[in-house]
Amino acid sequence: MANYSNTSPYFNTTENNISLDFFVPRTITADTDDVVYTIDRIYAYRPDLLAYDLYGSPRLWWVFAQRNPDEIEDPIYDFAPGVTIQLPKLSNLKTDLGI
Numbered sequence: 001m002a003n004y005s006n007t008s009p010y011f012n013t014t015e016n017n018i019s020l021d022f023f024v025p026r027t028i029t030a031d032t033d034d035v036v037y038t039i040d041r042i043y044a045y046r047p048d049l050l051a052y053d054l055y056g057s058p059r060l061w062w063v064f065a066q067r068n069p070d071e072i073e074d075p076i077y078d079f080a081p082g083v084t085i086q087l088p089k090l091s092n093l094k095t096d097l098g099i
Contacts, residue, residue, distance in 0.1 A: 006098045007059040009066065028067045029092040038084045047079045055090055057099075063088050 004010045012024040043050045047065070048058035055063075065075035068085040072078040093099065 005059070007057060009062040011097075025066060027096055028063055028088050029096055030067065030086065031089060031092065034067075034089060035087040036084060037087050039079060039081055041081045043079070044081045045076055045079055047075060054087065055093060060093065063093060 004013075009026060010020065010023070012026055014021040014024075039050075047061040051060040051063065052058040062075055064079065064085055064087075065072040067088045071083055071085050
């Protein structure tokens with residue numbers, strides 16, 4: 001198992017002394033009552049800022065792409081104003097990621 005923190009998208013991905021193995025995505029629980037959010041200009045191309053404002057940590061920037069794979073393929077450049085995404089609940093992130 002890799003030595004990545006529990007806030008890392010690579011936490012479940014194994015590594016050797018040369019490289020990472022195939023990426024193993026982390027599970028982010030989707031609830032029917034997750035908040036639907038349209039990305040505002042203030043967060044354009046900055047998922048780290050939204051993660052900080054919502055969850056208190058910019059290290060969780062990747063959860064938006066993980067939770068919304070149909071809307072966000074590139075976690076930075078697809079994080080554009082006007083894109084509508086589902087926001088994972090902090091309680092689900094705490095359970096799923098162990099934070």
